[in-house]
Amino acid sequence: MSQVRVRFAPSPTGFFHIGSARTALFNWLYARHTGGVFILRIEDTDRERNQDDYLQLIYDSLSWLGLNWDEGPGAGGDFGPYRQSERTHIYREYFEKLKAAGRTYEQDGAVYFKLLGERYEAYDDHRKKTVTKVRNAPAVIDDRIRGRVERTEDEDLVIIRSDGNPVFHFVNVVDDITMGITHVIRGEDHLSNTSKHIELFKAFGVPVPEYAHIPLILKSPEMGKGKMSKRDQGALIGDYQQRRFRPEAVVNYLALLGWNPGDDREKMPVEDIIRLFDFPGINQSNAKFDPKKLAHMNMQYVHEMSEAEFEMENVASMSTSVTTSNWVQESHFPEVLRLAHPKIKSIDEVPEYTRYFFTEDYPIDDKVRTKVLAKGDPKARLDELIAALEPADFSSDTAIEEAIKALAEGKGLGFGDYQAVARLAVTGTNAGPSITSIFRVLGRERTLGRLRRFAGTI
């Protein structure tokens, strides 16, 4: 059997979103699984709505996700050009073929593709007008995911607009023919279009490619009904990139949306996904997007990052913000990251989580304050702690722990009686690394300064 050639064919008319990414991913996975070719083709025939920014975003997002293309813009290939705006001569040539076969006609300045069959007038309830229908035999789609699907195409369709630009259905088919596409893997929303495409393939006298219509990604119940769109919360790939999500986590999650390896495995390296990925593992029903599960997947990948990797990502992330760019210069920055790493769920929450390590200007959580101050005698505990820490050894967690434990024991109390109020004073919250680590990293001066300052407010 000849080599598999698949394509991802986005149009640069909007932000790159989850749905497009998943379609790209499934094509890429299939190409990698079969040792085939993954082609990137830019469908920019709608000149009005195309934008260079959106085009760049497609390249950036695919690259970020690791979905490298073998042929396409920037990669070359023998079937180019790979932007439809540069392929007009090819469309012209294929249009002439149809014209020569007597399968086109002009109307209102546009060129129509003529279906074969008897014509009749009928009222269309959806468009609220009378249209010309054609008695046509159903097109048979032998779909690798849906099975045999029949749909009758019963209206001529525009293939060249009155402004001279060819239309999606036409260029899509011509490109699939001329680029030697063997498998068309795309969203189920195209299933109804497929009959149009099959009629065109037949008119050109060439065999149709294999079709695989993958399920759609729908909004989560909280987001509403219908399919996910670029306007939905969490729909944009660029957002995850900005938030420093792990691209492998996004890929892993997306792969599981509509596909599974057939067993309970979820978190798996992309090599394994490639090995196991195939049409039988793809579901037929649509899947709702779950931001929480994606976040969980991302957390798992973040936690297994190496220290160096985690630091690099955070430096990159925090350097871009004016408030945090100074933090990365601090000598204790690496140590703070080591403390935060196992505690946080995603990289974009690190700045807020570690704020008090870098500035005296950290907020005091009112709710926590009220709660902590309501218990026991916090003022007394704070004063005792200050006295005990003044001469203490701050060089290690255990040294600090010994000092506090000795203090607690002397008063007939426990470590916990000092922990909560000390944490509130020094961090403003009730969450964070162990209090001894915080003290150690902050150092004696800053720790005592904060304890004294806070003691003065209660």
Added chain:
RNA sequence: GUCCCCAUCGUCUAGCCUGGUCCAGGACACCACCCUUUCACGGUGAUGACCGGGGUUCGAAUCCCCGUGGGGACGCCA
């Protein structure tokens, strides 16, 4: 409205093709407990689903039909 696709816990899903091993398994979320100096992580456990109705069969989550529900398409957008 017409046409097309789909239907297992709130969500993602295994099981369905090749009926019995399923009073339906895993994961996320939620709840409880454990771990613990806080908060997380982690661990243990709990709650939670075969859309409805017919049929086929000794037996149906699994096969068939009809409803219903969900999704999509119906552009000189892609």
